[in-house]
Amino acid sequence: MPSHNGNGATAPSGFSGARRSIGSPQFSIRRMEVDALSVSYATREAVKSVSLPIRQGEVLAMIGPSGCGKTTLLRSLNRLTELTRTARVSGRILLDDVDIGLIEPTLLRRRVTMVFQQPNPFPMSVFDNIAYVLREQGSRRQRRKTLEPKVHSALDRAGLFEEVKDNLDHPALRLSGGQQQRLCIARALAAEPEVLLLDEPCSALDPQSTQVIEDLIVNLRDDVAVVIVTHNLQQAYRIADHVAFMYLGDLVEYGAATTLFGSPREKRTQEYVSGAFG
Amino acid sequence: MEEAHLPEEYGPRWSDQRAERLLGALVCAVVVLLLALIVTVFWRAWPSFAHNGLAWFGAGGNVDDQINRIYLSGLGGEGFVYTFHAWQLLWSTFLITGGAVLLAFFSSLFVAVFLVEFAPEPMSNVLAPVVRFLASVPSVIYGLLGVLLVVPFIGNHLVTEPQRASVAGVISLSGYSLLAAVLILALMIAPLMTSIFSDGIRSVRPGWLEGSLALGVNRWRTTWKIAVRTARPAIVAGTVLATARAIGEAVMLAMVSGSVAFAPNPADGLIFIFEPSRPLAPTIVKNIDLLGSEPANNTLFAIAAVLLFSATMFSLAGWFARRSMRKYGATA
Amino acid sequence: MGAPVATPPMPPPSGGFPRKPSKGLPQSASTWHLSDRIGLTICWALGLLFCAIAVAIVAYLFVQGIKYLRPEMLFTPATAGFSQGQTGGFSDAFFGTLIVATMGIAIALPVGVGVAVWLVEYGRPAALARVTESTIEAIAGIPSIVLALFGTVIFSSAALGFLSRTSEGVVFGRSFFGASAMLSLVALPLVVASTREGLSAIPQHVREASYAVGKTKIATTRRILLPAARPQVATGAMLGLGRIIGDTAIIVVLLGATQNFAPVEGAAFPFNYLRGAGTTLTNFVYEASPTGNLNQPEKAYAAAFVLLLMVLALNAAVDVVHRRARKVGTWSS
Numbered sequence: 001m002p003s004h005n006g007n008g009a010t011a012p013s014g015f016s017g018a019r020r021s022i023g024s025p026q027f028s029i030r031r032m033e034v035d036a037l038s039v040s041y042a043t044r045e046a047v048k049s050v051s052l053p054i055r056q057g058e059v060l061a062m063i064g065p066s067g068c069g070k071t072t073l074l075r076s077l078n079r080l081t082e083l084t085r086t087a088r089v090s091g092r093i094l095l096d097d098v099d100i101g102l103i104e105p106t107l108l109r110r111r112v113t114m115v116f117q118q119p120n121p122f123p124m125s126v127f128d129n130i131a132y133v134l135r136e137q138g139s140r141r142q143r144r145k146t147l148e149p150k151v152h153s154a155l156d157r158a159g160l161f162e163e164v165k166d167n168l169d170h171p172a173l174r175l176s177g178g179q180q181q182r183l184c185i186a187r188a189l190a191a192e193p194e195v196l197l198l199d200e201p202c203s204a205l206d207p208q209s210t211q212v213i214e215d216l217i218v219n220l221r222d223d224v225a226v227v228i229v230t231h232n233l234q235q236a237y238r239i240a241d242h243v244a245f246m247y248l249g250d251l252v253e254y255g256a257a258t259t260l261f262g263s264p265r266e267k268r269t270q271e272y273v274s275g276a277f278g
Numbered sequence: 279m280e281e282a283h284l285p286e287e288y289g290p291r292w293s294d295q296r297a298e299r300l301l302g303a304l305v306c307a308v309v310v311l312l313l314a315l316i317v318t319v320f321w322r323a324w325p326s327f328a329h330n331g332l333a334w335f336g337a338g339g340n341v342d343d344q345i346n347r348i349y350l351s352g353l354g355g356e357g358f359v360y361t362f363h364a365w366q367l368l369w370s371t372f373l374i375t376g377g378a379v380l381l382a383f384f385s386s387l388f389v390a391v392f393l394v395e396f397a398p399e400p401m402s403n404v405l406a407p408v409v410r411f412l413a414s415v416p417s418v419i420y421g422l423l424g425v426l427l428v429v430p431f432i433g434n435h436l437v438t439e440p441q442r443a444s445v446a447g448v449i450s451l452s453g454y455s456l457l458a459a460v461l462i463l464a465l466m467i468a469p470l471m472t473s474i475f476s477d478g479i480r481s482v483r484p485g486w487l488e489g490s491l492a493l494g495v496n497r498w499r500t501t502w503k504i505a506v507r508t509a510r511p512a513i514v515a516g517t518v519l520a521t522a523r524a525i526g527e528a529v530m531l532a533m534v535s536g537s538v539a540f541a542p543n544p545a546d547g548l549i550f551i552f553e554p555s556r557p558l559a560p561t562i563v564k565n566i567d568l569l570g571s572e573p574a575n576n577t578l579f580a581i582a583a584v585l586l587f588s589a590t591m592f593s594l595a596g597w598f599a600r601r602s603m604r605k606y607g608a609t610a
Numbered sequence: 611m612g613a614p615v616a617t618p619p620m621p622p623p624s625g626g627f628p629r630k631p632s633k634g635l636p637q638s639a640s641t642w643h644l645s646d647r648i649g650l651t652i653c654w655a656l657g658l659l660f661c662a663i664a665v666a667i668v669a670y671l672f673v674q675g676i677k678y679l680r681p682e683m684l685f686t687p688a689t690a691g692f693s694q695g696q697t698g699g700f701s702d703a704f705f706g707t708l709i710v711a712t713m714g715i716a717i718a719l720p721v722g723v724g725v726a727v728w729l730v731e732y733g734r735p736a737a738l739a740r741v742t743e744s745t746i747e748a749i750a751g752i753p754s755i756v757l758a759l760f761g762t763v764i765f766s767s768a769a770l771g772f773l774s775r776t777s778e779g780v781v782f783g784r785s786f787f788g789a790s791a792m793l794s795l796v797a798l799p800l801v802v803a804s805t806r807e808g809l810s811a812i813p814q815h816v817r818e819a820s821y822a823v824g825k826t827k828i829a830t831t832r833r834i835l836l837p838a839a840r841p842q843v844a845t846g847a848m849l850g851l852g853r854i855i856g857d858t859a860i861i862v863v864l865l866g867a868t869q870n871f872a873p874v875e876g877a878a879f880p881f882n883y884l885r886g887a888g889t890t891l892t893n894f895v896y897e898a899s900p901t902g903n904l905n906q907p908e909k910a911y912a913a914a915f916v917l918l919l920m921v922l923a924l925n926a927a928v929d930v931v932h933r934r935a936r937k938v939g940t941w942s943s
Contacts, residue, residue, distance in 0.1 A: 080492060106641035110494025120485040123508055136495040136503065137641075184489070191494055297828035301728040305742050308725060308798075312745045315752070315760045322763065385656050392653035405657050407929075408664040414921055415667065416856030418892045419914050422899050423667065426907055465663065498646040519751075526753025529858040529892075533901045559859075562755050566863050569762060582756045593751025594744065 020257075021238045022218045028057040031194055031225040032077065032112075037091035039072050039081060046072040048249040049091065054195060056225040059217060061240035061257070063230060065277065068246040070229045074197050077227065078112040079105045095194070110137065113188035114197040118204055119180035121172035121187075126164050129172045129183060130154050133190045150190065157223075158186035159216050178209025185216065189224070196220065198228040202235065214239050233273060237261050245269050319583050325573070326580035329360035334580065337365035341539035345565055345577065352571025362577050364584075366541040370555035373456060373542060374535060375524045378463035383517055386468045387506070390475035395501045413469035421533035424462045429453035429534060432552065441549050449553055454536035457551040462534055463527060467520040474519065474600075478512020479505045515599035522592035525559070526585060532560035558585055668918070675915020678908040684916070688869040688894075688909075700913050702870045703894035706786075707855055707920075709883075710865075710890055713790035714797060714854040719847055721794070722801025727831055729802075730809040750799035754792075758863035761792040765864070774885050775874045784866040786884040792860045797850025804849065808842025809835055813941050841935035845928055852924045855917070858892040865889060869897065869904075891917045 032054035039047040047069040054060055054077075062070040072081065079100060081087040093100045100108050122129050130151040135142060151168075155161035160182045164175070172183055181201055188196055198217070202210040218239050220226055230236050236243055240257040245266075253260060253269045264270045271277060327334055344362050351359035389409070393402055433453025442451050482505045490500040506513070536554020539561070544550050556564070558581050568574040642650075683699030725742065733739040765774055766783035774785035812835055820830040836843065866872065866887025873882040889897075891913050896902050898910035 078492060080488070083488070083491070104641060106491075106494055106496045108494075109492055113494065114492040116485065116489060116492070118485060120483070120489040122486055122490070122504060132490075132503065133493050133495070136499045187493060292826070292828050294826045294828055297826070298728075298732050298734075301724055301732060302738075304721065304724045305728050305738065308721070308749075309738075309741055309745045312748060315757075318760055318763050319756065385660075388649075388653045388656045389660060392657045396650060396653055397657060401657065404661060408661050411664055411668075411922075411925060412660065414852050414856070414925055416858070416892055416917060416921065418856070418858045418895045419667075419671070419918060421901075422895055422910055422914050423670070425899050425901055426910075427670075468660075494641075496641045496646065498642065498649060502649075522751050526751075526755070528753065528755040529862070529896060533896070533899060537901070559753055559755050562759070563859060563862060567867075579759060582759045585753050586756045589753050589756075590748050590751050594748060597744075597747040597751075 019238070021214060022059065022221075022241060025058040025241050026222065028055040029225075030054075031056050031096065033092075033094040033097075034073075034077075035092040035094065037073070037076060037089070037093060039069070039076055040088050041072075041084065042086040045249050047076070050246070050251040052244055052251065052254050054225050054227055055242075056194065057222060058241035059221050059226045059228060059239055060242045060244065061228050061230055061236040062244045062246060063233060063236050063272075064246035064252075065272070066231070067248070069249040070244075070246050071199055073246070074114075074199055074227060074229050077195070077197055078109050078114055080109075080114070110191045111193050112195040112197060113191050113193040114199065115181070115184045115188050115201050117200040119177060119184050121175070121180050121183050123171070123173060125169045126155075126172045126175070126183060127151055127168040130187055130190045133187055137191070154186045154190035155183075157189050157220070158182045159212065160186055176209070178205050178212060181205060181209065181213060182216065185213070189220075193224055196224040196226050198226065200229055200231065203231070210235070233261075233275075245272060247272070316586070319579055319586055322576060322579035323583035325358075325576040326360055326362060327583075330362055334362060334364055335368060336363050337541070338363040341366050341561070345568070345574065348577055349568045349571045349574040352573045352575075358573040360573055360577070362580070364558070364581065366539045367556065367558045367561055367581070368584075369541045370535070370539075371525065371557035371559075373555070374459045374463060374531065374557050375521060377456070377460035378467060378524050379517065379521050381460060381464040382468040382471055382520060385464070386471035386475055386516070387513070389468075390472050390479055391501055391506065393472070393476050394479045395497065395505070409469045409472050412465070413473070417466065417527060417530040418533075420462050420466055421530035424458055424530065424534040428458045428462065429455075432458055437552050441552065445546070445549060445553070449538070449540055451549070451552045452554070453552075454534060454554045455552045456535070456542055456555060459531055459535035459555075460551075462530060463524055466527065466530065467524050470523060471516045471520045474516030475509070475513055478509035478516070481512075482508045511599050511602065515596045518592050518596035518599065522589045522596065525592065526589045528559035528563045531557055532563045535560065537564065668922075671911070671915050671918050674911035675918075677911070679912035679915055683909070683912055687871075700869075700891070700894050700909060703889045703891045703913060704916065706865070706871070706888045706890040707892070707917075709786055709888075710790050710793055710861070711851055711855050713786065713884075714793035715847055715851055717791060717794035718797035718801050718850050718854075719843075722798050722846065722850075723805050723836070723843060725798075726802045726805035726809060727836075730806055731827055731831055731835075746799050746802050749795055752795075753859075754796055754857050755859040755863070757792045757795055758860040761788050761860065761864045764788070765791075772885075775887075782866075782887075784864055784887050786865065786886070786888060789860055789864040792864060793854045793857060796853050796857055796860070797847075800849040800853065801843070801846040804842045804846025805839060808839030811842075811941070812838055816941070841931050844931050848924050848928050848931070852921055855890075855920055855924075856892065858896050861890050861893040862896065865893065867893075867897070867903070869894070891920075 030053055034050055034052050034054070036049045036051055037047055038045065038049050050069075050073060052060075062073065064070050075081050076089060077093060077100075081089060082105065095103065095108070095111065122132060124132065131144075131147045134147055134150055152161060152165075155164065160179060163179060164170075172180065175183060181204075185196075185198075185201070202213055205213070214235065217226055217228065221241070228240070237257060242255065243257045243260045244254045245252045245260065245264075245268075247268055253264060253266045255265070260269060261273055264273060339361075341362070341364065347359050348362065351357070389405070393405055393409075397405060430453055432455055433451070436457075437451045437453065445451065479501075486504050486508070487500055490504050491497070495503075535556055538554055538556065540553060540555045542550050542553040542555050546553070562578050562581055562585075565574070565578060569578065680699075683701070684704050685701045686699035687702045688700055689698040725746065729739060729742060762783055764770060765785070765788035766781050768781060771781040773787040775782040816834065816838075817830055820834055821827070825833075866889075868887050869889055871883055871886060871888045873886040875882070894913045895910050895917065898904045898906045898913065900907065
């Protein structure tokens, strides 16, 4: 069933059967602005002068073949690139019109949180995983009673609460892969961020879990700006409002998902999207 | 496996069977040696335990007097005297080992965290060799510095006259003390703990640390709440191994803790840390000339048996802890 | 509708996260609380304290050692005298250290390497392998004073009387042989652990390549694996040496409380010395300190200085071996 969008164009042949899970966004607020960002590791340029906006109210997907710089770009949004000593960053990234270079990294990372490719729940109970984020932000030891509602609400937003509500004190490592990843998402949401970054969150999961997480991501876009890096083109088509295609460090094309997949401007985009290279 | 006829230049033709049998015999010999050691020590110790029963571990009388009586009875013609109540030695061992392990534990934990996470590179390039150096200094040198520097300092500058007078009849506060022993013993075992702790902290899954940082938790909290918490088995192992080492330390303590058997009394207040005492291991060293007398020989072996049992138990416990961690992928 | 970018921003529906005020300046509203800062200060303080103590130990011993050490002390035996200046040197102690170190490692090295080879290359039956591992760990944990006492039993037996002095039918039991034998046990676990590490690091395909050309396991081990593990074996030997020369308890018990060599009369050289009693630097320091019999602190410092230099030299050697091994590179597994 071909999808309909404003242009009236239909999806390209690769996506003719695919359905978009995501409707048009209700609203959009510009949260972050990437302005001529370049990142290089020692001698290698990973990201070359990229500019794009990140908005609350919509999902931004970054696609491209391996090594194109999409993960590096994602990691520079919360200054995780600084953990690598050889990284050099130039250009600006603004969060709510403030250069993130001026914000203390730890504070920045509470407003821009990240979920990683490999689920990494801490070796604690489910409750403590979420409570960890809440506890380590305040100086006073908070009682469990105070934390409970926030933990429950974070789990609820991640769609995990029903499944674990009776086992909140069980070790998180005993959850299944999909549940662990949703726990990581709940953890990231517990910090009440403005932007949520996801680095190939489903690549280590089975299709059922992937489906669940994709629905979850779509539902989150009103609350947080979502940026997801994925190498799965179908996934990007299903859940993204905007797509950025990167190749060898350059931002080749940025546009609405339906446009980019339907009638991309650049030839390279067309080739990638139709599977000519990967 | 058949021995092929190889030309001379391939060297001596040892078959694998022969080699395996020989090496196996060597290994068995080592195991038998250890068993012989254990059996010998306990067999020699038995008369002392048998004659005293559980009172061996109890209090009563002064250990030095008892040893003297035991020794003399071995030389004379009348029956052997075995009466021995080791409580003063046990209490001294407990206090000194406990104090040193406690002090070294906190210091080593902070130093290990510092070394792995927070020390800038020039600092860690200095601190790591320093820790290795401190671990390799012979105990007799620690003892020498203790007896020539620490003990006089405590005796002359820390102990006050009124304090000395208050216990004058019972014991003399000359600087040979609990404090000196605990401080130097802590210094001796801290490097061992530091290296085991830092190995454990270093081997935490980096994904957890990155994940914690990416949630906006600062590096200090991340290190302590995730890395140190996960490295708990290594921390246990390090503590236990250091305790084994502390229990077995004889020479340095012989030089520094005092030459009298005495049970320091916490009820004495602050003076308590200045009181001399002598734990189990140095007692053997100090009385080593008495081995010729049969009952004294048995008594010293009994003390050795207690040392052997406790130190070996702690060592094996620490080793098991390290091995079980290796099973889960962490190294220690 | 076209690209959503053109839509004017609308207020988010209720339930969305509120906009957080931007924290402008870098140091304000810092995320390190007071307890965190105190903790980091403690880290620095302790780190610096350890360094300071190490420097103080080395510096103090150097200063005192240079003050009191005269080269001839290494070559003059100790004699009785009234003041410290008249009591000669400690050559017997110095050579005593060299002797026990040589003999101790001469026993520990082959035995340790043999045990390690068996554990890594053979290891059957598995139960024996586990028992062996536990044994080595247990030996590592035995206090040296207990090893010393055990030594007195062994070497006082009539069967081993040839290793020490016998007078009036009573075997004395104290000799270089006895002390070195027990000291080798102190070094053994270090040699075993280090050699095992070295052998285990060699990937399996190296062994298989050797077996594939018809070499026996033992030949492979001798000619390929052990030479490849040379740095680790050397490290283990040097660590063991360090422990041996630093040990005092075994010396005090098993070498006799003398200041000089006490060779056995009537035996051939060198066995007359090796069967006799003697002393080492550690024992000398112990005796010369106020708690010992001599109370000659100046000579104690001098001997301690020499001992420290030997330990530092061994440490430096271990470092050099490590650095050179790293430069050579590792196996591609």
